[in-house]
């Protein structure tokens with residue numbers, strides 16, 4: 001398979017790389033992590049360079065980017081921080097969901113707002129008692145005239161506390177149906193009366209972070225229902241493969257960021273009168289880190305190819321996410337080892353990579369659930 005990038009894709013990679021180098025400096029990232037603050041300056045730069053427009057069809061004001069444009073972009077952003085990738089991906093991919101599943105009126109209303117920076121998007125599926133078992137969601141929406149009244153409790157919603165955020169909320173609209181026919185997707189502005197947000201104090205990913213959200217008789221107009229009533233499952237599944245390919249691209253980029261940081265340190269740090277990287281044990285660690293990161297990327301580009309051809313890809317995207325997320329956790333652990341005590345110090349950046357990486361095998365589908373998906377695709381009745 002030929003993954004030769006086109007000239008415009010090389011240009012895209014270069015321009016994302018440049019903006020990340022300029023803004024996402026170690027000092028900037030350290031400050032965001034310390035303050036648990038939203039990366040406003042980077043978000044503004046993404047808006048200015050048209051990055052949110054990139055994956056959308058031209059007829060809606062987008063730039064008509066393809067799956068590989070998305071992969072390249074996410075690898076480059078993820079290299080610096082997975083949380084910065086989440087800043088991009090939440091709004092971009094939930095917007096794409098509206099483009100796929102929404103009405104013409106919804107597209108005309110929401111997409112220009114996403115492109116201009118007037119609306120951000122976050123996803124709320126998980127609940128305290130509904131994690132891997134999404135079908136156990138209890139948050140409800142009940143129709144009253146031309147409105148829906150929402151009650152319930154969501155958790156782990158990435159980026160929900162950002163200004164101008166719109167929560168993409170999955171709520172039960174049929175209390176008795178099976179999961180596939182029980183949920184609907186609603187757009188709920190974060191400042192609607194009855195919405196309360198609480199930032200969760202997490203080990204890593206502390207920049208845009210995740211939020212617990214309480215819905216107490218929150219009213220939204222029927223125009224905020226996306227797709228048909230009780231057909232939320234279809235919306236959820238409609239862009240899952242693309243989202244996983246993008247997320248995996250960011251895991252690969254993030255792992256490469258760790259390899260680069262650890263490699264430089266191994267060259268610079270001297271013990272016993274020579275660089276620590278001249279010891280075979282350290283050199284082989286770095287060789288393994290680079291090899292597995294390249295393998296993760298190859299798996300993901302294979303999955304991206306299938307997605308771009310609209311071919312069934314759930315097994316391939318699951319394998320890629322599984323391998324890349326586990327590689328990221330492993331690579332971050334080895335990066336810490338190479339840094340010695342400095343890795344354990346908050347004055348060096350390896351600890352942030354290590355803390356952020358740990359969520360990779362949990363968020364967006366745990367390793368255990370992914371293995372079950374892959375096993376089922378092999379004809380095994382995995383329970």
Ligand SMILES: Cc1cc2nc3c(=O)[nH]c(=O)nc-3n(C[C@H](O)[C@H](O)[C@H](O)COP(=O)(O)OP(=O)(O)OC[C@H]3O[C@@H](n4cnc5c(N)ncnc54)[C@H](O)[C@@H]3O)c2cc1C
Nearest residue numbers: 123124125126131132156157158359362363364366368369
């Ligand atoms: C950083 C971060 C960001 C997130 N962002 C979002 C977001 O934006 N929106 C959102 O809705 N959610 C988000 N989540 C939630 C995420 O999707 C869930 O954490 C994930 O689905 C797992 O659910 P859980 O944490 O409740 O674990 P549980 O489902 O309780 O699982 C706990 C453990 O049991 C295992 N397990 C569970 N069921 C099975 C099974 N059938 N077979 C084998 N093993 C099983 C799991 O693999 C895991 O190891 C985020 C989570 C994190 C950590």
